[in-house]
Amino acid sequence: MSEIPDFTRNVSLRLSKVLDEIGVNERMVKKRRRLEIMYEALLTIGQKLSTHQDVNIYILGSKVEGTTTVGLNSDIDVLLTLTRFNVIQDWSEWELGKINLLMIQDDTVSPGYCLLQTLRQDAPFPEEKVYDQRWYRDRKGRVLLKNSIVNPTTDAERVRHGPEQSIDEKPGFYGNDIVLGFSCQQWPLQARQWMNQQSEGQWPTYDMKQYCKDTGCFVVGVGRKGSVNEELEWRISTSLAERFLMLSLNITQIRCYVLMKMIMKTFITTQCPDSISSFMCKTVLLHCIKSTINNAWKENTLLICLNYCLTILYNCVVNEYCPHFIIPENNLMARRFTPVTKQIILDRLSCIISSNGSALLEIECDQLGFRIQNTFLRLVEIVPEYLSCMISGQLVKDTAHTVNECVMVLLTKMNKSNPIRLLLKTLYKYLMKVTHHMNQVQQKLAYRAIAKCLSMHSGSALASINLQSERSVCRGSFDLMTLGLNIDVASGKLKLASIFYCTGDIERAEIILKNIEENYDLSVVEPICKCYDFQHCKRKWAFHKLCYEANDEYALLQSITAFCVRFLRCEINCCPKELQHEMFRSSQQDLPYRSYRDEWMDLAVVDSLPYLYFLQYKTYSHLRRNRDKQAAISNLAKCIVEEPNFGHKETALNLLGQCMEQENRMDAALKCYLLSLKIRGRNNAAKFHICRLVSSMLRQGLH
Known part of the structure; x- marks a missing residue:
């Protein structure tokens, strides 16, 4: 690759520029990785909160690697592991109190797979009983666990492991991309020879391999197709090691992988679905990097690198042999193709390789072909960094939504009882997690975000208890709230202003509200709500x-x-009476129309901006500043109309309606309540307000 023809260099540089435009650049790759790792930690927190099970969640694949684009529309690959399962390779690893499974790798098992022998829970001995159809006794008398135990489509809800231990089959949520597996702390036997292999380009290094070994492995409930032990085999996954290797790649190597996936999507999978997977392309790429020097992978050699990878992939298809990068005995292409499919793939790969890059002009994914042409012909003016900006915004929004959802899961569970002690206990737990993850920045940030929200609610709940017995709030309450003031631009400070308003300290409430308004840039700030799904x-x-x-x-x-x-209901004394009605929005007739995801309806929930203007209206009313009061009610009405992404417009309209009543504008108030009911016909406090308002109007009419 030392002598690069001018044409190849020119095409490679233009191709690199196009990929930069669609978000495959160093800045965006790093950004994706940071936020996906934080998202991983948040998913783990959310799952633990919703299921009360000790689980770990790992995000794998393209999104966390930063090897995707908008057009590729990659799924999020999630591996969920239950930590009470202990997969071992040596009897010395047996642990009391865990569900111990012995990994068996012998001549009867396909390479890259294993059997799981069930062990007793009270002592390191083999289990002898077969409790139901989920277990199987083989010819050697071993009780083996079938891989169907982790099938989310199974009808049975529980599986028995002995007379005392039950294993929840559905750990909280499932999706098309979620795989349930068990972790093994030790490196699999079949992968240990990889540690001693030498590579031409000295990649991966010894230290990298050692790190990979320390990540252990997983077993997932998938047997090799066509194997005589298909229902008993468990696939050995070295996903964390592979993720680490992908995170070590340079931008040209990442772009090469993205192009391979685009080529497969455009030319192969349309006619031969389920033939060549992204994982095969990744494996080929890793083998190519291993066999070349790192200096060969540059922006001006991208086309050469791509053709090299496609050539290796072509040879793999010819031989129907693509060795797993870490467990080479595992042939990823074994029995993968029919003769017809194989010939179609070979013909297409041959045409693409021989085209010397011109085949890329046919790729519609992310308008790649058009964008390449545009670098030569300048057909249209493309806004620099446009796609990167849009992707970045979506990533930050998704992270904020996940923080929001995790907190909501916790709060709705706590709302069913007096949660102040539980709030403080959980807060302490997450503050300890922040300390525990001191060297893992993104995990630390995830736990810090949850801890801040919990701190705010803990302080508010404590203040509510104070206000129930007296008009003052203790110092400890304000100290807790201070920890959570800045989780976002407004919500924490609004709760503090709300407490000052409820204690009668109107001047301090007004100062905080003014500060929020100054920092709330209407052209930038986005409302974040994940109480329910909406467009x-x-x-x-x-x-x-x-x-x-x-x-x-x-x-x-x-x-x-x-x-x-x-x-929360335990914070009821910290919010104005107008908002308290939202805690009791569901009548007995409404309750049957609620789903399990509607527990938020037992809280008082309102978007930040409408609540800001509502509190301003109330404080200016107390301060007798009529002009400011009218501006606040006008802003409240305006933001309800103009902001499309509020999650609780019906609540904002209910607050506006009560403001209108206080202005003696009864017709306008009734209109607000009717509009609120139009948005949410059931489980809406507007019904109560309408009945109350109509009754009041009738009484006034009689007089």
């Missing part, structure tokens, strides 16, 4: 641009996102 409209361009330019996405949550404001 979000297009985000503000300034929001996306800032998300792209920032290197600290966690800080962005504090400055350009606004969470909805929530009050």
